[in-house]
Amino acid sequence: MKIKPVLTEKTMEAAKKGVYTFWVPNSLNKHKIKKLISEAYGVHVTSVKTSNYRKSTRRNIYQKIVTTKAKKRAMVTLKDKESIPAFGEKEKKGKKK
Numbered sequence: 067m068k069i070k071p072v073l074t075e076k077t078m079e080a081a082k083k084g085v086y087t088f089w090v091p092n093s094l095n096k097h098k099i100k101k102l103i104s105e106a107y108g109v110h111v112t113s114v115k116t117s118n119y120r121k122s123t124r125r126n127i128y129q130k131i132v133t134t135k136a137k138k139r140a141m142v143t144l145k146d147k148e149s150i151p152a153f154g155e156k157e158k159k160g161k162k163k
Contacts, residue, residue, distance in 0.1 A: 067091060067102055071152045072139065080141070081153035090140045092118070099140045107152075110145040117141075 071077075072087040080087065090099055096114040104111050121136040144150070 067094065067098075069102060069106065069140075071150075073153070078153065081150075084144050084146070084148075086142045086144065086150050086153055088140050088142065090116075090138050092136060092138045094138070094140075096140075099142070103140075103142055107150050109148045109150060111142050112145055113143045115141040 068091065070089045072089060077087040088099075088103070090102075094102070096116060099114050099116070100111045103109070117139045119137045119139065121134055123131055123133045126132050
């Protein structure tokens, strides 16, 4: 199964509070998501919330029809003091003043 972390400003702020967000396949239910993330990252999942996104079609500026696929987002809460390294803060490179 393929899971992909959602790395946006909003999800990075939530990750500091222990809530991590992933794009997951539509066929997975909450129990399978919990098991998959526990095995993949070696953490203890306490709760899972999911959001389904429908596919949509629209026309772009060149009048071509563009479709987006249906997808599912899972927000996973971990046990206290646990974290996932994919959501870690990146250190800024460059000169320090």
